[in-house]
Amino acid sequence: MSSDDLAQHDALQADDKLMAQVVSRRTFLKATLGLFAAGWVSMMVYPFFRYLTSSVKLSGAEEVTSVSLGGAETLAPGTGKNFQFGSKPALIVRDTDGTFHAYDAMCTHLGCTVQFKDAKDGIWCACHGGKYDPSTGKNIAGPPPKPLAKLDVAVVEGNIIVSKPGVTLSNKAVES
Amino acid sequence: MMAQMLKNKVYGWLDQRFALGTMQELAGKKTVPVHRHSIWYYMGGIAVMFLIIQVLTGGLLMLYYVPEISAAHASIVTINSQVDFGWFVRSMHSWGANLMILALFVHLFTTYFLKAYRPPREITWLTGLGLLVVVFGFGFTGYLLPWDEVAFFATKVGLDIASQVPFVGETIATILRGGADVSQATLSRFFVIHVFLLPLALVALMGVHMLMVQLHGMSRPDSVKDQAVREEKFFPTFVLKDLMVWLLLFNLLAAFVSFYPWGLGPEADPFAAAPAGIKPEWYFLGMFQFLKVLPAYIGPFEGEHVGMALFALIGLAFVVIPFWERGQNPVRKMWAELFGSVILFLFIVFTVWGMLL
Ligand code: HEM
Numbered sequence: 001m002s003s004d005d006l007a008q009h010d011a012l013q014a015d016d017k018l019m020a021q022v023v024s025r026r027t028f029l030k031a032t033l034g035l036f037a038a039g040w041v042s043m044m045v046y047p048f049f050r051y052l053t054s055s056v057k058l059s060g061a062e063e064v065t066s067v068s069l070g071g072a073e074t075l076a077p078g079t080g081k082n083f084q085f086g087s088k089p090a091l092i093v094r095d096t097d098g099t100f101h102a103y104d105a106m107c108t109h110l111g112c113t114v115q116f117k118d119a120k121d122g123i124w125c126a127c128h129g130g131k132y133d134p135s136t137g138k139n140i141a142g143p144p145p146k147p148l149a150k151l152d153v154a155v156v157e158g159n160i161i162v163s164k165p166g167v168t169l170s171n172k173a174v175e176s
Numbered sequence: 177m178m179a180q181m182l183k184n185k186v187y188g189w190l191d192q193r194f195a196l197g198t199m200q201e202l203a204g205k206k207t208v209p210v211h212r213h214s215i216w217y218y219m220g221g222i223a224v225m226f227l228i229i230q231v232l233t234g235g236l237l238m239l240y241y242v243p244e245i246s247a248a249h250a251s252i253v254t255i256n257s258q259v260d261f262g263w264f265v266r267s268m269h270s271w272g273a274n275l276m277i278l279a280l281f282v283h284l285f286t287t288y289f290l291k292a293y294r295p296p297r298e299i300t301w302l303t304g305l306g307l308l309v310v311v312f313g314f315g316f317t318g319y320l321l322p323w324d325e326v327a328f329f330a331t332k333v334g335l336d337i338a339s340q341v342p343f344v345g346e347t348i349a350t351i352l353r354g355g356a357d358v359s360q361a362t363l364s365r366f367f368v369i370h371v372f373l374l375p376l377a378l379v380a381l382m383g384v385h386m387l388m389v390q391l392h393g394m395s396r397p398d399s400v401k402d403q404a405v406r407e408e409k410f411f412p413t414f415v416l417k418d419l420m421v422w423l424l425l426f427n428l429l430a431a432f433v434s435f436y437p438w439g440l441g442p443e444a445d446p447f448a449a450a451p452a453g454i455k456p457e458w459y460f461l462g463m464f465q466f467l468k469v470l471p472a473y474i475g476p477f478e479g480e481h482v483g484m485a486l487f488a489l490i491g492l493a494f495v496v497i498p499f500w501e502r503g504q505n506p507v508r509k510m511w512a513e514l515f516g517s518v519i520l521f522l523f524i525v526f527t528v529w530g531m532l533l
């Protein structure tokens with residue numbers, strides 16, 4: 001190759017480089033159009049997504065932080081009962097020694113509602129046979145991977161008051 | 177004379193508009209092979225018959241059913257006890273749904289073992305799988321509508337399983353549920369899915385499925401490939417036989433409906449404990465039983481997640497089978513047969529096990 005040729009070759013290569021850096025009109029328009037299209041599609045999809053995931057209460061109870069279950073004598077030691085805690089199912093059990101324990105009754109396995117069965121089986125879930133310890137809520141048998149969520153129980157002037165954990169009794173609006 | 181002329185005129189008019197001649201020609205071309213596995217060619221048609229029954233009885237049920245949580249259960253009680261022959265229509269819908277799913281299982285496994293999924297019928301196979309998913313959707317959403325105890329908890333558990341799918345599960349479950357709890361929003365959504373969305377999807381998928389069947393004709397299993405088999409005309413011979421089978425099964429359905437009318441459990445109470453002995457419908461029972469016997473943890477994973485990953489893999493295998501076992505490799509054929517047999521065996525074992533408990 002002559003030196004002339006070489007110089008020309010270099011110049012051509014430089015040209016190519018420049019072309020590669022400068023985005024061609026076609027690429028630019030395509031990218032812009034793509035961006036607009038993506039923006040437009042998200043704008044169209046967003047309202048429908050929000051519509052579908054919107055959590056309005058169509059019916060049923062509002063937020064509740066505590067409920068009263070009536071006199072302590074209504075729940076004999078060694079028994080339990082299901083009750084409604086706001087919009088959630090809940091469970092209260094009474095140990096043979098008389099202490100109360102309350103739980104969110106939603107099974108930690110797949111969300112069935114658990115019940116107190118008897119002294120032998122403790123808290124039991126009918127769906128897949130999960131079992132929990134009545135005095136701690138700990139998962140002790142079957143598929144549940146976690147303990148039941150606890151609720152607080154207090155006996156105030158002879159009445160059982162169940163409340164969300166961490167809510168102090170003084171500022172609880174107790175509803176009966 | 178007159179009648180003949182009139183007939184010709186009417187035919188001519190219709191022919192010009194609908195190209196009847198071409199259609200007749202097409203219908204005349206299709207034949208169905210006659211051999212010892214021919215009986216399985218009736219299965220898809222049986223599903224079509226049950227589908228027609230579902231659409232008709234479903235439309236009738238909608239006249240009295242009220243998709244509102246404080247009225248739904250009562251409206252089914254009314255259908256069962258007050259509406260003349262309400263029990264009959266409702267039982268027909270419920271029994272029809274179950275027999276249809278049974279027919280679909282038979283259809284799926286027989287086409288599988290006859291290798292009807294092989295090229296060029298991949299699309300037929302895939303739309304068929306899609307149809308099964310749609311019909312499962314009908315079963316799952318329809319089950320909630322009477323708003324009885326078992327329905328309520330079956331839905332709760334089903335949606336909780338869905339919510340465990342990584343990344344998208346929670347969003348999907350929330351959209352289906354219409355919030356965090358099974359409530360009025362859930363019933364409304366399930367109703368819309370059951371009577372509007374799924375029927376649309378079903379019609380679309382069925383259109384493609386049937387179009388493919390017409391285009392490709394019936395497949396021939398390997399075992400009769402080299403034999404000279406007789407062919408019979410699809411129209412009218414096979415269609416008439418089809419209708420005879422329909423008549424037979426329709427009578428069977430009517431017998432079930434009359435002798436074992438569909439029951440209804442007590443109304444759902446969202447705050448009561450799940451009742452003992454709770455189970456999903458039999459077609460989900462195998463999977464349910466499998467999840468039930470898994471331990472809480474398998475290694476570092478929750479048993480549930482392992483089970484669901486396994487179901488997903490099995491589903492995936494059914495999707496890719498027509499692209500992998502194309503009838504050219506005897507080893508793959510053997511594996512496909514083994515896989516199908518194992519799945520069928522496990523499905524039956526776990527379903528029966530679930531029923532016995
Ligand atoms: C366009 C077609 C359909 C319509 C309009 C329709 C409509 C309805 C209505 C209004 C109900 C509530 C009444 C009741 O629970 O008895 C219902 C329930 C039900 N449907 Fe459908 N349906 C259709 C198709 C299907 C299909 C294809 C299946 C197939 C699996 C199916 C399975 C069910 C089930 C399992 C129930 C619950 C039955 C019960 O326990 O009472 N439906 N359907």
Ligand code: FES
Pocket residue numbers: 107108109110111112125126127128129130142143144333
């Ligand atoms: S939902 Fe309670 S054990 Fe599965």
